[in-house]
Amino acid sequence: MTAPIEFRDVARGRALQAQLDQLLAAHARPITLLHVCGSHEQAIARYGLRARFPANLRVQMGPGCPVCVTDAPEIDACVALAERGLRILTYGDMLRVPGQRSSLAAARARGARVEVIYSPTQAVEIARASAEPVVFFATGFETTAVATAAVLLAEPPPQLYVLAAHKWVPAAMDVVARSPDSEIEGYLAAGHAATITGYGLFESFVREHDKPVVVAGFEPLDILAGLVLLVERVIAGQAELCNAFPRCVSRDGNRRALAALWRVFALEDGEWRGIARVPGGELRLRPEFAAHDARLRFAAELQEGRREAPAASAGAAPCRCGSIMLGKLTPSDCALFGRECRPEAPVGACMVSTEGACRIWYENGERRLQELRT
Amino acid sequence: MTAQGGRITLAHGAGGPAMRELIRSVFLDQVSDREALALGDGAALPFGERWLVLTTDAHVVAPLFFPGGDIGRLAVCGVVNDLAMMGACDALALTSSVIVEEGFEIEQLARIQASMRQACEQAGTRVLSGDTKVMHRGELDGLVLSTSGIGVADRIVRDSGLQPGDALVVSGTLGDHGLAVLSARHGLGLEGELRSDVAPLNGLVRAALRAAGSALHAMKDPTRGGVTGALVEMAEKAGVAVLLDEAALPLSAPARAAAELLGIDPLSVANEGKALFGVHPDALAELLAALRAHPLGERAACIGRVAPGPAGSVLLDTGFGTRRLIERDDAPLPRIC
Numbered sequence: 001m002t003a004p005i006e007f008r009d010v011a012r013g014r015a016l017q018a019q020l021d022q023l024l025a026a027h028a029r030p031i032t033l034l035h036v037c038g039s040h041e042q043a044i045a046r047y048g049l050r051a052r053f054p055a056n057l058r059v060q061m062g063p064g065c066p067v068c069v070t071d072a073p074e075i076d077a078c079v080a081l082a083e084r085g086l087r088i089l090t091y092g093d094m095l096r097v098p099g100q101r102s103s104l105a106a107a108r109a110r111g112a113r114v115e116v117i118y119s120p121t122q123a124v125e126i127a128r129a130s131a132e133p134v135v136f137f138a139t140g141f142e143t144t145a146v147a148t149a150a151v152l153l154a155e156p157p158p159q160l161y162v163l164a165a166h167k168w169v170p171a172a173m174d175v176v177a178r179s180p181d182s183e184i185e186g187y188l189a190a191g192h193a194a195t196i197t198g199y200g201l202f203e204s205f206v207r208e209h210d211k212p213v214v215v216a217g218f219e220p221l222d223i224l225a226g227l228v229l230l231v232e233r234v235i236a237g238q239a240e241l242c243n244a245f246p247r248c249v250s251r252d253g254n255r256r257a258l259a260a261l262w263r264v265f266a267l268e269d270g271e272w273r274g275i276a277r278v279p280g281g282e283l284r285l286r287p288e289f290a291a292h293d294a295r296l297r298f299a300a301e302l303q304e305g306r307r308e309a310p311a312a313s314a315g316a317a318p319c320r321c322g323s324i325m326l327g328k329l330t331p332s333d334c335a336l337f338g339r340e341c342r343p344e345a346p347v348g349a350c351m352v353s354t355e356g357a358c359r360i361w362y363e364n365g366e367r368r369l370q371e372l373r374t
Numbered sequence: 375m376t377a378q379g380g381r382i383t384l385a386h387g388a389g390g391p392a393m394r395e396l397i398r399s400v401f402l403d404q405v406s407d408r409e410a411l412a413l414g415d416g417a418a419l420p421f422g423e424r425w426l427v428l429t430t431d432a433h434v435v436a437p438l439f440f441p442g443g444d445i446g447r448l449a450v451c452g453v454v455n456d457l458a459m460m461g462a463c464d465a466l467a468l469t470s471s472v473i474v475e476e477g478f479e480i481e482q483l484a485r486i487q488a489s490m491r492q493a494c495e496q497a498g499t500r501v502l503s504g505d506t507k508v509m510h511r512g513e514l515d516g517l518v519l520s521t522s523g524i525g526v527a528d529r530i531v532r533d534s535g536l537q538p539g540d541a542l543v544v545s546g547t548l549g550d551h552g553l554a555v556l557s558a559r560h561g562l563g564l565e566g567e568l569r570s571d572v573a574p575l576n577g578l579v580r581a582a583l584r585a586a587g588s589a590l591h592a593m594k595d596p597t598r599g600g601v602t603g604a605l606v607e608m609a610e611k612a613g614v615a616v617l618l619d620e621a622a623l624p625l626s627a628p629a630r631a632a633a634e635l636l637g638i639d640p641l642s643v644a645n646e647g648k649a650l651f652g653v654h655p656d657a658l659a660e661l662l663a664a665l666r667a668h669p670l671g672e673r674a675a676c677i678g679r680v681a682p683g684p685a686g687s688v689l690l691d692t693g694f695g696t697r698r699l700i701e702r703d704d705a706p707l708p709r710i711c
Contacts, residue, residue, distance in 0.1 A: 010621075010693035017694075042637075048695025118560065220694045344385050344392065344703045354637070365698025 007219030016224035017052050023231045024054035031057055031234055032183045034327040036173055037064035037190035038355025039218050045364035047220040060327040063172045066140040067093045067353030069272040074165040075099030078137045080305020081298055082112035089123045090137040092116040093353045120151040127160035135294050139165045143193050145283050146257045149264035152289055161294035166283035168267055169193060170201060175278050176326055177209040184327055186230040191217040191245035198253025199243045210239045217245040264289060273349055274322035321348035324357050331361040338362055385703035389598035392703045415456040418530045425530050427462035429453055430522040438516060440558045442569030445519050446489035451646055453523035454497040454574040459593045462525030463580040465499035473518040476511040497574035534611035535592035540652040540680040545578060545665055546673040547626040548601055549633060552643025557632060568628040573647035578670045585664030589657030594650050601641040602699040604650055605688045615683025620692045624673045642702055
């Protein structure tokens with residue numbers, strides 16, 4: 001197997017990098033752009049793209065890490081069920097995310113039954129083989145919510161209960177764009193999510209916030225091409241919507257997946273870690289799926305758990321996860337980054353998840369690369 | 375890291391910085407022996423005109439049987455390869471200790487033993503002494519296998535020997551073992567053609583030493599911690615920086631696919647049948663030719679060089695930019711989405 005991967009063609013990448021250089025050299029001011037996806041940040045770091053961005057181009061990561069934005073009370077709810085002896089299934093990334101009282105990993109170390117799964121179908125298989133209730137802690141954005149919806153629509157076993165904490169990204173983009181001191185001039189939207197939602201979803205965002213949005217994929221050429229389009233729009237002052245990922249993304253998206261998503265979930269206001277209240281930011285199970293809703297079935301246990309949780313704290317004061325998730329700071333702006341806060345001893349959620357900006361920067365040596373240059 | 379609550383964590387066994395710190399602060403506390411402090415793959419003792427090399431390795435793996443190998447083959451190859459990485463390609467003899475859980479099937483133990491015997495034949499060595507312990511059910515997860523080995527070398531090669539200007543060579547495709555075991559462990563159903571590379575490397579290393587002679591400056595097998603871990607350690611010990619060319623990294627098609635799918639860096643997972651060499655550029659062609667002529671070295675490639683930069687840093691040129699490779703203290707996990 002030596003077939004080259006077309007979207008990693010280095011010569012074409014160099015040409016796009018030269019285009020970015022030219023555009024920004026002719027533009028006196030700095031430009032700040034925001035992407036909203038851990039996978040975009042991973043690709044930027046993975047291919048070392050930031051090392052070659054023009055000095056006056058800032059590309060920040062916004063609230064694009066599903067694990068990071070899962071709020072502490074949501075973790076506490078799951079911990080409460082785990083501590084009451086229920087069998088919990090969760091994605092591996094969620095294990096070490098701190099709640100207000102405990103992480104799931106710490107609960108497991110104390111004897112709770114918490115198992116890592118990789119897909120909702122695994123949860124179904126485990127529930128089917130189980131004589132007792134099984135709780136699937138369903139986290140993630142609209143991309144993973146569709147997978148959760150699919151299993152709930154496929155006659156799951158009665159023992160399967162879903163503790164849904166799915167989030168709807170476009171709502172958080174609105175919050176970021178409304179943030180009063182935001183310097184963001186353009187948005188790179190996540191191609192995989194748009195594969196499901198369609199790029200048409202962003203038409204109202206572009207109109208309302210008068211800023212360009214470019215939907216981009218995850219190969220290095222996808223990202224560079226998306227950035228060129230976005231920078232061109234910013235410089236020209238055109239609030240336009242562009243699809244730079246047409247091989248996967250259509251205007252209307254995946255209609256079957258969307259139909260499944262909205263049959264199972266409805267939007268509600270929700271708390272996002274680091275951002276606080278996001279209107280319409282939460283995907284909650286509809287009443288038709290009450291028979292599988294862990295929040296209803298285990299309401300008493302969750303109520304008890306809430307009484308045990310300490311009052312909301314402000315979190316570790318010097319941790320800048322909130323500002324990092326709003327795209328206002330980068331990980332290296334945080335005094336804890338790489339010192340008190342490391343992957344093996346994370347202080348903030350952004351260092352826990354492999355989708356978190358801090359973890360991605362740490363593991364790809366972003367900070368150290370900057371040190372290398374100085 | 376040892377101060378982290380004063381307890382052992384999984385990070386202390388991951389082969390990264392936390393483990394080295396534990397070794398330094400606990401196992402090497404009060405130790406002044408230079409050979410022990412070198413923290414090599416084995417220890418070299420002068421023996422007449424030649425050297426005796428001594429090494430030991432404990433093996434735990436889940437599952438015990440995985441595509442391409444099992445814990446028995448792993449235990450033999452681990453020790454044979456550690457000896458070979460010091461230049462001791464003649465593995466005189468091994469010892470083997472097995473600690474087994476009450477209730478373990480004897481038939482499985484026999485399969486593991488047969489696999490050890492087969493690996494020994496392949497490596498031209500034998501197990502001459504052993505020990506067996508049984509622990510109560512639940513006190514151990516199946517089986518722990520520990521092997522030690524003794525070999526002889528004419529010249530000792532160390533993992534600290536990289537020199538400025540050296541070319542870096544790897545003997546074949548990267549990441550196959552780690553990805554195969556990960557896939558088997560997590561039931562990801564990717565096994566198919568994805569197989570561990572576990573193999574004894576002493577024959578291959580003998581050919582490399584013959585071809586490159588004293589121009590072969592450094593060797594290390596990129597096991598736990600992968601190529602990144604091995605190169606960070608080599609670069610730190612030699613006080614040099616290393617620059618890798620991503621386009622030159624050999625990957626098997628199944629490993630490339632599995633790594634892409636799972637979001638796992640193939641440079642961060644274990645290999646059990648590969649060697650890294652630091653060689654003077656003048657002997658690079660001879661070394662590559664010798665490796666490629668050996669059945670275990672067909673896909674040997676020059677993957678980078680010792681380059682200017684801060685000591686201990688390992689940089690990767692992706693073609694689109696450069697990033698620094700960072701050692702991990704945890705085992706990589708498949709991603710959420």
